[in-house]
Amino acid sequence: MTTEIETVRTVADLRARVSAWRARGGSLAMVPTMGAIHEGHMSLVRQAKGLAGHVVASIFVNPLQFGPSEDFEAYPRGEARDAALLAEAGADLLFAPGAGEMYPEGFATTVHVADITEGLCGASRPDHFDGVATVVAKLLLQCGPDVAIFGEKDYQQLLVIKRLVRDLNIPVKIVGGAIVREPDGLALSSRNAYLSAEERETAPLLYATIQQAAHALAAGHATEHALESARAALEAAGFRVDYLEARDPETLARLSGSVATARILVAAFLGKTRLIDNVPVPPRA
Ligand code: AMP
Numbered sequence: 606m607t608t609e610i611e612t613v614r615t616v617a618d619l620r621a622r623v624s625a626w627r628a629r630g631g632s633l634a635m636v637p638t639m640g641a642i643h644e645g646h647m648s649l650v651r652q653a654k655g656l657a658g659h660v661v662a663s664i665f666v667n668p669l670q671f672g673p674s675e676d677f678e679a680y681p682r683g684e685a686r687d688a689a690l691l692a693e694a695g696a697d698l699l700f701a702p703g704a705g706e707m708y709p710e711g712f713a714t715t716v717h718v719a720d721i722t723e724g725l726c727g728a729s730r731p732d733h734f735d736g737v738a739t740v741v742a743k744l745l746l747q748c749g750p751d752v753a754i755f756g757e758k759d760y761q762q763l764l765v766i767k768r769l770v771r772d773l774n775i776p777v778k779i780v781g782g783a784i785v786r787e788p789d790g791l792a793l794s795s796r797n798a799y800l801s802a803e804e805r806e807t808a809p810l811l812y813a814t815i816q817q818a819a820h821a822l823a824a825g826h827a828t829e830h831a832l833e834s835a836r837a838a839l840e841a842a843g844f845r846v847d848y849l850e851a852r853d854p855e856t857l858a859r860l861s862g863s864v865a866t867a868r869i870l871v872a873a874f875l876g877k878t879r880l881i882d883n884v885p886v887p888p889r890a
Contacts, residue, residue: 610692612684612699616747619700623661623749632657635750635777637741640664641681641795642690645785649754650694652782656752662696663744665707670736681795700748707743716742718765718772721857725761725870726881729847737762738769745775752778758785758792760870760883764857784882786812792882804875810842811882815849815869819888822851825863832869839873847872847879854885 613619623633634657636649646662653660664687671677688699715735722734745753755763767779785793790812791805800808814835821831828851836849851860854868867886872879 608692645793647694654695844873
């Protein structure tokens with residue numbers, strides 16, 4: 606059975622729909638996505654449904670956040686399937702604008718969040734967070750939700766968005782959603798589809814390794830040693846590590862020595878596929 610969901614493609618239609626709900630006193634949550642919907646996105650929609658009367662999910666593959674040699678063209682697209690899954694999770698409305706609606710001729714504004722965007726993904730993906738901050742600022746202003754949910758999977762992105770709404774006084778609460786994983790520990794990601802069968806076998810080691818490092822940190826080991834062992838384990842398994850760091854969970858400030866609280870964040874390539882993941886210290890399991 607396919608569940609139907611109303612789809613709007615213009616800001617005017619989105620606002621008309623939202624205004625009608627607001628007139629009846631309804632609260633609103635938003636879940637922005639780039640499509641290729643999986644259980645991770647669906648868990649955010651379910652969480653949103655528990656926080657507000659109506660849920661708007663958006664699908665927009667944002668060209669501004671892809672680098673010139675990244676996978677914008679190849680990024681998986683399939684709106685009919687995505688719409689059915691979002692509806693099944695409880696979304697009330699899908700906002701799926703075209704590029705011309707988001708960035709009409711003459712579009713000239715960039716939102717840049719400093720500091721927290723430097724390092725980690727910001728180091729290897731220049732301009733990525735400008736693209737994210739610009740599109741998320743637009744989506745939040747277009748929709749005007751009370752709350753918006755972003756996955757902890759993209760941990761640095763979540764903190765960038767929290768900074769953005771504080772700095773620009775955008776009246777919305779930003780809430781993080783827990784990372785949904787495959788039974789073997791691999792974090793769900795649209796990009797997992799790029800992995801070969803052999804790479805897919807290796808991929809769960811990413812989570813296992815940072816989880817082991819989280820346990821080592823919690824046991825009082827110095828971050829440098831724990832991360833060095835983790836990096837060696839990943840490289841031995843065939844990963845090319847982009848970054849592997851322990852950072853302050855709120856500010857992303859660098860940490861060293863023995864620490865009680867941290868977030869371990871990693872990005873690593875398996876073949877051509879770049880995977881990211883992160884875990885808290887102390888670890889949850
Ligand atoms: P994307 O479509 O990849 O831009 O992701 C849309 C939202 O879903 C972002 O807030 C992501 O952090 C979140 N997300 C992606 N993968 C997962 C996952 N495995 N668990 C939880 N949230 C996720």
